[in-house]
Amino acid sequence: MSQETDTRARAAEKLPELDGILAVRRTVEGAAPYLFRPGDDLTGLVLEPRYPLASIVALLQRRHPEARLGVVARGCDVRALVEMAKRHQVDPDRLYLLGVACTSEEAEECYCPDPAPRLEGWPEGELLGERVPGAGPHPLVARYDEMALEERREFWQEQFRKCIKCYGCRNICPECFCEACALENPLWVEPGMLAPPFPTFHLIRAMHMANRCVGCRQCELTCPAHIPLTVLYDLIRQDVAQLLDYEPGADLEAPPPLSLTLTDAPLRGEHH
Numbered sequence: 565m566s567q568e569t570d571t572r573a574r575a576a577e578k579l580p581e582l583d584g585i586l587a588v589r590r591t592v593e594g595a596a597p598y599l600f601r602p603g604d605d606l607t608g609l610v611l612e613p614r615y616p617l618a619s620i621v622a623l624l625q626r627r628h629p630e631a632r633l634g635v636v637a638r639g640c641d642v643r644a645l646v647e648m649a650k651r652h653q654v655d656p657d658r659l660y661l662l663g664v665a666c667t668s669e670e671a672e673e674c675y676c677p678d679p680a681p682r683l684e685g686w687p688e689g690e691l692l693g694e695r696v697p698g699a700g701p702h703p704l705v706a707r708y709d710e711m712a713l714e715e716r717r718e719f720w721q722e723q724f725r726k727c728i729k730c731y732g733c734r735n736i737c738p739e740c741f742c743e744a745c746a747l748e749n750p751l752w753v754e755p756g757m758l759a760p761p762f763p764t765f766h767l768i769r770a771m772h773m774a775n776r777c778v779g780c781r782q783c784e785l786t787c788p789a790h791i792p793l794t795v796l797y798d799l800i801r802q803d804v805a806q807l808l809d810y811e812p813g814a815d816l817e818a819p820p821p822l823s824l825t826l827t828d829a830p831l832r833g834e835h836h
């Protein structure tokens with residue numbers, strides 16, 4: 565059985581126990597996220613193209629606070645959900661994970677170190693498919709490590725000059741959910757100016773992603789200027805791992821080291 569057929573079969577078995585399963589569905593135009601409801605025909609459920617579903621889970625859970633949903637999730641979706649859960653964007657207790665393991669080819673394509681969903685710690689879920697080893701990093705990450713300081717600056721200047729400030733990278737990112745975004749604050753980012761100020765615009769987002777970025781690659785895939793954004797985020801992820809011993813998305817119970825804890829809004833698992 566192909567992984568897609570297998571996933572449809574498991575989703576069909578699970579659906580009657582839930583209020584719906586979020587997945588990607590084939591449409592006349594291509595494919596789009598869809599909430600399958602009990603009784604729906606699941607033949608349209610597809611695994612390709614990949615589509616980030618974590619932000620849609622958050623939206624659905626906010627709209628339907630009583631619903632028990634399922635989601636067909638790749639490894640990066642699960643990592644994103646884990647970080648979102650820590651910041652109360654999603655509720656793990658109301659979400660069943662049908663975790664789909666990516667293939668080695670997909671891992672190579674994404675330079676993904678962790679192509680299978682990690683379900684330990686999540687209240688309910690199952691793994692579909694075989695866990696394969698992760699792929700090596702983007703070759704630009706290694707090249708960047710060898711660059712001198714001035715070369716690095718030139719590299720990013722060259723890349724960010726192409727930015728048209730479309731906000732696509734921010735909008736697609738499952739970890740960008742602040743109500744007031746610093747990138748829309750004229751104090752930080754002057755409106756109407758292109759390319760956005762170097763390096764402020766991209767550094768603000770990168771700093772906000774430290775200890776949050778789960779390496780889903782969606783920002784880079786979305787960028788119309790083809791800026792290798794994940795090189796920047798991979799470098800930050802490396803630093804966070806080395807300096808703070810933290811891997812975003814790996815463990816639901818691990819507190820994010822750089823997140824500010826407010827007395828009236830504790831992170832998941834913190835009590836005051």
Ligand code: SF4
Pocket residue numbers: 614638639640641666670671672674676677678679680779780781
């Ligand atoms: S980033 Fe990793 S988990 Fe996500 S789709 Fe690519 S290979 Fe799969």
Ligand code: SF4
Pocket residue numbers: 733736737738739740773776777778779780781782783784794797
């Ligand atoms: S890879 Fe990009 S889109 Fe994905 S979590 Fe990191 S910054 Fe956000």
Ligand code: SF4
Pocket residue numbers: 726727728729730731732733734783786787788789790791793
């Ligand atoms: S998606 Fe690309 S062009 Fe658009 S704001 Fe982000 S970096 Fe700039």
